[in-house]
Amino acid sequence: KEVEVARLQKEISAEVNRKIGEHQREFFLKEQLKVIQQELGLTKDDRSADLEQFEQRLTGKVLPPQAQKRIDEEMNKLSILETGSPEYAVTRN
Known part of the structure; x- marks a missing residue:
């Protein structure tokens, strides 16, 4: 057995x-x-796809200078962060 x-x-x-x-x-x-x-x-990696999608959504939109500056800052931040980080998810949303 x-x-x-x-x-x-x-x-x-x-x-x-x-x-x-x-x-x-x-x-x-x-x-x-x-x-x-x-x-x-x-x-494309997730980061590139996200950035491209946001840029497409903003194409043709006229924004106040402060809003455009903030968007540019967030896009730069998004391009640096790792896609798996919690901060990336917060910035992306």
Whole structure:
């Protein structure tokens, strides 16, 4: 009976390791693809996409100088911050 339990644990462990390996490989390949696409200019990172979207929304709008200055400051700030940071999310919204 102990031999059977040990065999079963070994099988389960092997299956878990196989699945983890597959997920790691898939994650690695997806990250490589993202980097390659960005290098080729095929995709934009989140920051570039956000900045472009805001610029498009502002195109053709006439704003008071103080508002334009504040928007410029926030856009500059957004271009520097990491997209995963809480401050980025606050600034973006």
